Amino acid sequence: MKCLNKFKWVKVPREEIPDDKGILIYYLRLASRAAFRKGFARYCGHRNAVDAGTWAGGVVGLKSILQVKSRQKALEVMDELQMLGYITYTLDPKTKKLTYRITDWVIECSGKECPEGNVYTTPKYGFLCMQRNITERLVEKGHKFGEADAWLDLWCHTVFRDKGNAFSFLAPAIQYGKYGSVLTLEILGKRWGWEKTKVWRFFRDNYAYFALHRLPGAYGCVIFGNCYPTKEVIEDPTDEEIIRILELIRIKARNTHTEGTDNERINRFVAWKSRKIIKDMEDAYTREQIQNQSKENDVFQNGSDSRVAKIAPIIRAYFSHGRNCKHCRKCINACQGIFIGETVDLSTYAIGIVRSYEGRSFFGLDTS
Numbered sequence: 001m002k003c004l005n006k007f008k009w010v011k012v013p014r015e016e017i018p019d020d021k022g023i024l025i026y027y028l029r030l031a032s033r034a035a036f037r038k039g040f041a042r043y044c045g046h047r048n049a050v051d052a053g054t055w056a057g058g059v060v061g062l063k064s065i066l067q068v069k070s071r072q073k074a075l076e077v078m079d080e081l082q083m084l085g086y087i088t089y090t091l092d093p094k095t096k097k098l099t100y101r102i103t104d105w106v107i108e109c110s111g112k113e114c115p116e117g118n119v120y121t122t123p124k125y126g127f128l129c130m131q132r133n134i135t136e137r138l139v140e141k142g143h144k145f146g147e148a149d150a151w152l153d154l155w156c157h158t159v160f161r162d163k164g165n166a167f168s169f170l171a172p173a174i175q176y177g178k179y180g181s182v183l184t185l186e187i188l189g190k191r192w193g194w195e196k197t198k199v200w201r202f203f204r205d206n207y208a209y210f211a212l213h214r215l216p217g218a219y220g221c222v223i224f225g226n227c228y229p230t231k232e233v234i235e236d237p238t239d240e241e242i243i244r245i246l247e248l249i250r251i252k253a254r255n256t257h258t259e260g261t262d263n264e265r266i267n268r269f270v271a272w273k274s275r276k277i278i279k280d281m282e283d284a285y286t287r288e289q290i291q292n293q294s295k296e297n298d299v300f301q302n303g304s305d306s307r308v309a310k311i312a313p314i315i316r317a318y319f320s321h322g323r324n325c326k327h328c329r330k331c332i333n334a335c336q337g338i339f340i341g342e343t344v345d346l347s348t349y350a351i352g353i354v355r356s357y358e359g360r361s362f363f364g365l366d367t368s
Contacts (some may be wrong), residue, residue, distance in 0.1 A: 007132070008131065008132055009106045009108070009109070009129045009130060009131050009132060010129070010130055010131075010132050010155065010156050010158070011127040011128070011129060011130075011229055012028070012127065012128045012129075012130050012152075012155060013126075013127055013128075013227075013229065014032050014121070014123070014124050014125060014126055014127065014128055015124045015125070016209075016227060017029070017032065017128075018147070018148050018151045020146060020147035020148040020151065021146040021147055021148060022145065022146025022147055022148030022149035022150075022151075022152075023077075023080060023081065023084070023138075023143070023146065023149065024134070024135065024138070024146070024148055024149045024152050025146070025148035025149075026066050026077045026081060027081055027086050027087070027134075028128065028148070028152070029065055029066055029067065030055070030065060030066070030081070030087060030100060030102065031053075031102050031105075031128055031130070032121070032123070032128050033055055033065045033120065033121075033123075034052075034053050034054060034055050034100075034101075034102050034105070034120075035050040035051065035052055035053065035054055035055065035119040035120055036052060036109070036110060036111050036119065036120070036121055037052050037110055037111030037112060037113055037114060037119055038050070038051050038052055038110075038113040038114075038119070039113060039114045039115055039116075039117065039118075039119040040115060040116075040119070041055075041056060041057075041119050041120060043056065043057040043058065043061060044057075044058065046097075048097075048099075050119055051101075052105060052107070052110035052111070053101055053102040053105030053110070054099060054100065054101045054102070055099065055100055055120075056097065056098070056099045057097075057098060058096055058097065058098055059071050059074060059075075059091075059096065059098055061098075062074050062078070062098055062100075075091075078100065084137055084138070084141070084143075085103060085137060086102070086103060086104065086134075086137075087100050087101060087102055087103060088100065088101050088103060089101070104130075104131045104134060106129035106130070106131065108129070109127075109129035127229075130152075130156060131156075132156045132157070133156075134152070134156060135149065135152055135153040135156055138153075139191060142193070143193070144192070144193035144194075145191075145192035145193060145194065147202060149192070150188075150192050150194075150202060151206065151209065151210075153191075153192070154174050154209075154210055154223065154225070155225065155228070157174055157175060157176050158172045158173065158174055158175075158225045158228050159172065159173055159174075159175045160172040160173075160228065160230060162175070162274075163274060163275045163278060164178065164181075164270075164271050164274055164275070165181045165270060165271075165274055166245050166248070166249065166270065166273075166274035166277045166278055167181060167222050167224075167242065167245055167270070168181075169278060169281075170224070170237040170241055170242065170245065171224040171225070171226075171234045171235075171236065171237050172224060172225040172228035172230065172234070173222060173223065173224050173225070174210070174223040174224070174225065176191075178271050179264070179267040179268055179271055180267060181222070181267060181270045181271070182215065182219055182220045182221070182222060182263060182266050182267050182270060183220055183221055183222075183223060184220040184221065184263055185199045185200060185221075187220075187263075203223075208226060208227070209225065209226055209227050210223055210224070210225060210226070211223065211224045211226055211236045213237070213239060213242050215242070215243075215246060215266075216243070216246075217262060218261070218262040218263065219246075219262050219263055219266045220262075220263045220266070222242060224236060224237060245277070246266075248277045248280075249266070249269050249270055249273050249274070249277060250269070252269075252273040252276055252277060253269040253272070253273050256269065256272065256273075
C-alpha cells in the first residue's frame with residue numbers, strides 16, 4: 001500500500017523518540033514500556049499479570065520510565081495524561097502497586113499471549129504503533145504544544161505516495177487533511193500555540209527529521225519527513241524537483257478558478273490536479289523505459305557497443321580423416337586431398353552373413 005495515510009496508526013521507531021519537552025513525550029515513554037502481549041511480568045520479586053498495553057510495578061519504576069526525579073512530579077504527569085484521555089492508572093495505597101493502561105493501544109500490533117515469555121520489549125528497539133489522531137486532543141483542548149508534541153504531530157501527519165499529493169511522490173510529506181499539503185509557519189504556529197519565530201527555530205533544530213522547503217511567492221512551504229520508515233532509502237528532494245512539481249500543478253490548473261489566498265488556492269490545486277500529474281509522469285516514465293530498451297536492442301543488433309572483436313566470415317572448411325587416413329595413420333592435422341580408398345558396393349552383401357573386418361570378426365567371432 002503506497003499511501004501510508006490509509007492506515008489509522010503509524011509506526012514510531014523507539015530509538016527515534018525525541019528527548020524534548022511536552023506532555024506527549026511522557027506518553028511515548030509510557031507506551032514504549034507497556035506490555036506488547038498478554039502474560040506475566042516480574043517487578044521486585046513480584047509476578048504480576050498484565051495485558052497488552054499495560055504495565056504493573058511501583059512508583060520507583062514509574063519515575064524511571066518517565067525520567068523524573070520526584071514522586072509528586074510523576075503522579076502529576078499521570079494525572080494530566082489521564083485527564084486528556086491518553087491513559088488510565090490505579091495506585092493501591094496498601095500494596096503500593098501501580099498499574100497503568102494505554103487507552104489508544106493498537107491491538108493489531110500486539111503479540112500472541114505467552115504465559116512464560118517476556119512481555120516487555122527491549123528499550124530503544126523495534127517500533128511503537130501510534131494512532132494517527134493522537135495529537136488532535138491537544139488541538140481540540142487548546143493545549144500549548146511542547147517540542148516533542150510538535151515532533152509527534154508532524155510524524156503522525158506524514159503521507160507517502162498519496163495520489164492526492166504529488167509532492168509525496170518525491171519523499172514522505174507532511175499533510176494536514178485533504179487541503180493541507182502546502183503549509184505556512186502561521187498555520188503551524190496557530191495549531192501549536194507558538195509564535196512564528198519559534199516554529200522557524202523548531203524546524204532549524206530538527207532539520208534531520210523534517211526538512212522545510214519554501215515555495216516561491218506567498219504559497220507557503222512543503223515539509224518532508226527524512227526519517228519516516230519506508231521500504232527504500234529516499235533522499236531529501238532538491239529545490240529543482242519541488243519547483244518542477246509546482247509548475248506542473250500550475251499548468252494543469254491554469255484554467256481552474258477558485259477564490260482565497262495563494263496558500264488556499266495552491267492547496268486546492270494540489271488536491272485536484274495531483275492524480276493527473278502523477279498519471280502523466282508515470283506514462284512519461286514508461287515511454288522513456290520503452291525507448292531506452294529499444295535503443296539497447298538496436299545497439300545490440302548493430303554491434304556498435306559490443307566488446308567482441310569482429311571476424312571475417314568463414315568461407316572454407318577442412319575435414320580431417322584422423323586415424324582412418326590410409327597414408328598417415330597418426331595424422332592429427334587436416335589432410336588435403338588424401339586418397340582414402342575406393343567406394344564399396346553394398347549391394348553385394350547378403351543379409352544375415354557376417355563379414356570380417358581387417359582380419360578380425362565382428363563381436364569376436366571367427367568367420368574365416
